[in-house]
Amino acid sequence: MSNPTVTHSTDAAPAAHGPAPAHSQFRLLVQRRFGPFFATQLAGAFNDSFLKQLVILLVTFHATDYTTLSAGLVANMAAGLFILPFVLFSAYAGQLADRFDKAKVIRAVKMAEVAIMVVASAGFFMKSLPVLLASIFAMGCHSAFFGPVKYSLLPRVLAKEELTGGNGLLEMGTFLSILLGTLVAGVLAAMTTNPLWLSLALLGFAVLGLASSLFIPATGEAAPDLKLHFSVVSETIATVKMGQREGEGVWNSLLAISWFWFIGAVVLSQIPALGKDLLQGDTTVVTVLLATFSVGIAVGSLLCERLSGHKVEIGLVPIGSIGLSVFTADLALSADRFAVLLASSATAAPLDWTHFLAMSGSLRVLGDIALLGVFGGLFIVPLYAFVQLRTAPQRQSRIISANNILNALFMVVAAGMSAGLLAAGLSVTGLILVCAALNAVVALYIYKTVPEFLWRFLSWFVVHAIYRLRSTGTAHIPEDGPAILAPNHVSYVDALVLSALCPRPIRFVMDASIFRVPVLSWLFRQVNAIPIASAKREPETLEKAMAAVDAALRNGELVCVFPEGALTRDGQVAEFKPGIRRMLDATPVPVIPIGLSGLWETAFARNGKSLGARLTSLRPGRRLEVNVGAPQSAEVDIEVLRSKVLDLVQPRGPQPASRPTQARS
Incomplete structure (x- = not known):
């Protein structure tokens, strides 16, 4: 049997880093x-x-x-x-x-x-x-x-x-x-x-x-x-x-x-x-x-x-x-x-x-x-x-x-x-x-x-077994180099959806209480998720998280931060916490707004549905939309960043009006 064993593009090739049409x-x-x-x-x-x-x-x-x-x-x-x-x-x-x-x-x-x-x-x-x-x-x-x-x-x-x-x-x-x-x-x-x-x-x-x-x-x-050597x-x-x-x-x-x-x-x-x-x-x-x-x-x-x-x-x-x-x-x-x-x-x-x-x-x-x-x-x-x-x-x-x-x-x-x-x-x-x-x-x-293989499998399986994923703007996610992804936080499977979308590994910053859930904790550790908590509740965990984010970005990795700090309880995009601002100040990198839509009505959101309704919502074919916006500079105001995310969220069906942004002292 013959043994079947990213670069500059040529004149005959498309740009290697540009989006290609999804043809056969x-x-x-x-x-x-x-x-x-x-x-x-x-x-x-x-x-x-x-x-x-x-x-x-x-x-x-x-x-x-x-x-x-x-x-x-x-x-x-x-x-x-x-x-x-x-x-x-x-x-x-x-x-x-x-x-x-x-x-x-x-x-x-x-x-x-x-x-x-x-x-x-x-x-x-x-x-x-x-x-x-x-x-x-x-x-x-x-x-x-x-x-x-x-x-x-x-x-x-x-x-x-x-x-x-x-x-x-x-x-x-x-x-x-x-x-x-x-x-x-x-x-x-x-x-x-x-x-x-x-x-x-x-x-x-x-x-x-x-x-x-x-x-x-x-x-x-x-x-x-390259110098050739034969030995x-x-x-x-x-x-x-x-x-x-x-x-x-x-x-x-x-x-x-x-x-x-x-x-x-x-x-x-x-x-x-x-x-x-x-x-x-x-x-x-x-x-x-x-x-x-x-x-x-x-x-x-x-x-x-x-x-x-x-x-x-x-x-x-x-x-x-x-x-x-x-x-x-x-x-x-x-x-x-x-x-x-x-x-x-x-x-x-x-x-x-x-x-x-x-x-x-x-x-x-x-x-x-x-x-x-x-x-x-x-x-x-x-x-x-x-x-x-x-x-x-x-x-x-x-x-x-x-x-x-x-x-x-x-x-x-x-x-x-x-x-x-x-x-x-x-x-x-x-x-x-x-x-x-x-x-x-x-x-x-x-x-x-290599837990990345297992994580990608879970991502691929969950998204393709239950949902129909439609995405736009994915070319805005850099192929290499550091960046912070800033999506709205709708459900417990947001990280899986984003992982299924992005071919690069993502370091997710996640709530420490979820990070410590038995069995799941093992998987989160394998994929190098970063547990975080509020300064009032666990100041030491917060400082460790900030240091881990800084190290990841300096190492050229993608870090995903949910700026709302918690899952939405009403389907709205909550105001952004100041943590993301602190991360960007410590390590200035591009920040990429992302809008997730279609997850609020699923079994994995905090939407107050009964168990029966949640099981019904698991029917295959539910459409999800992920819209990725243009990268923003590290100096972007977090209110501006939130407005970018709001623009990218495409509601499906009647949704509550967005909560008015409250001024911070």
């Missing part, structure tokens, strides 16, 4: 900034899969012409030779992609691919397995050098609102191309062993990839002063450490992506044995299983843009991880159940794909594999987009290289674990169940280590 991701396919690159990636992924599968099939069915080695050994050699370059050369590949224009790097890699296919063609004419294995190693080198530039190019040509959609298209295209390469290799190998036709096919797709790369627009040099050991270690230093969120995202490839390496490597030995199917059944997984990945990848609302939404990652665990486990159970039913029937084995589909229980097996793919797409696409968004432009390619190195290492460990457990007598379905359990444990660890 498919429009990118006809735009020069994305379309040629997409075609180049598809051709490369196809050839990776096509070459490896051709070699394996020819050695399997025409062994005497090529080697005396077993087909299984050759398949493992091919897989190992393809992965090895990711460990050896990824660090240097990342340096090249950061140092030079990415379009030029892609064209150089694609020219190398044409040369590699010429060598592979010679191997077919000579019927030389060593030459063919060398070609597979060279294609691994091709992919190792293409990987860093592939994922670091996207944030240079796409607006941040397009990153999830662009990554979704990329993953969809990659997996379908891998599938197509595998299928075409099988069909072609069954029709002919004439090396001329095999060579024409390989060279044709390599030339197609090179031709499409010529239309990729220039991106500029991300790090023109397999020291630079590989340095590159991985660079990924670790990029921030806890990025580093754990890299680990999560690599974990996905660990699970994928284990489960996908068991599909042939699962189809042949447990499901009693022939090669067509194995092909159907692999095709179902690839289509599932494609569907899940494309769903990410719709579910995320055209933004980088890591709240989808926990959903993906839950689905991976559930359907990995159910795949093992459904396959065992199918085997039991098959054993009790009089059906002759092996089954072809039509007879397999006619058997009871087959649809459950296929459904599990399809949903594994869907949730895999929901898991991995937001992580790639998150890494791209949170990584410094001048280091993006090297961070992707760190990811590729980790991916390769995790896949090697996966292969070793699988071989060891199977050799120890564990069944194929037992191994798959072990993967499901390990995935659940690793997911819990990640969400404990």
Whole structure:
């Protein structure tokens, strides 16, 4: 399998920091900034899969012409030779992609691919397995050098609102191309062993990839002063450490992506044995299983843009991880159940794909594999987009290289674990169940280590399960740097709504009595909320809160302060307390007014509704509106700030008139 591993915009790209229209991701396919690159990636992924599968099939069915080695050994050699370059050369590949224009790097890699296919063609004419294995190693080198530039190019040509959609298209295209390469290799190998036709096919797709790369627009040099260093050991270690230093969120995202490839390496490597030995199917059944997984990945990848609302939404990652665990486990159970039913029937084995589909229980097996793919797409696409968004432009390619190195290492460990457990007598379905359990444990660890993932999941789930969120002015929230968000305070879920809206982490200043609520207190601490109290009630808590806000702003973070100081009890915007003025005086930063509407009638507001009325108000589909105003200077008068918030609040239905502002002494 090809290893699928924010900046200045180009002339062909929209401004990377400006708002992008919320159109379908498919429009990118006809735009020069994305379309040629997409075609180049598809051709490369196809050839990776096509070459490896051709070699394996020819050695399997025409062994005497090529080697005396077993087909299984050759398949493992091919897989190992393809992965090895990711460990050896990824660090240097990342340096090249950061140092030079990415379009030029892609064209150089694609020219190398044409040369590699010429060598592979010679191997077919000579019927030389060593030459063919060398070609597979060279294609691994091709992919190792293409990987860093592939994922670091996207944030240079796409607006941040397009990153999830662009990554979704990329993953969809990659997996379908891998599938197509595998299928075409099988069909072609069954029709002919004439090396001329095999060579024409390989060279044709390599030339197609090179031709499409010529239309990729220039991106500029991300790090023109970077000095190149080639050292397999020291630079590989340095590159991985660079990924670790990029921030806890990025580093754990890299680990999560690599974990996905660990699970994928284990489960996908068991599909042939699962189809042949447990499901009693022939090669067509194995092909159907692999095709179902690839289509599932494609569907899940494309769903990410719709579910995320055209933004980088890591709240989808926990959903993906839950689905991976559930359907990995159910795949093992459904396959065992199918085997039991098959054993009790009089059906002759092996089954072809039509007879397999006619058997009871087959649809459950296929459904599990399809949903594994869907949730895999929901898991991995937001992580790639998150890494791209949170990584410094001048280091993006090297961070992707760190990811590729980790991916390769995790896949090697996966292969070793699988071989060891199977050799120890564990069944194929037992191994798959072990993967499901390990995935659940690793997911819990990640969400404990990076609570932002869990908080985003809660935000995303609450908002999308109950409400229809409409927002305006979100471009006013800065992508980086300190600022204070100043919304009106309507309900207990205001923080979740704002978190669902903003891709950046927010430090919420909240009432100390709510902060200390059992169970919830743990979550508030994990997301670094800041408890605050009045000077009369808890002066020490107030001073600690002011110091924490000052430290957060000086650290370049977003801080959300509810200037009213408490939830509204009548649906009105109360007068603002002087605390926000003190924060701005201590650390002058922009303050952004926000108006929340539609929450007053919900179950989470202090509106005096009965329990029955509150439960009724939980019906899905209630519309919320969040209007973000233009940033105000740190010197803004808090009465002016309150009037800005009032202007942004759009009442739904009859609302009490706004309370007149009282003069302060």
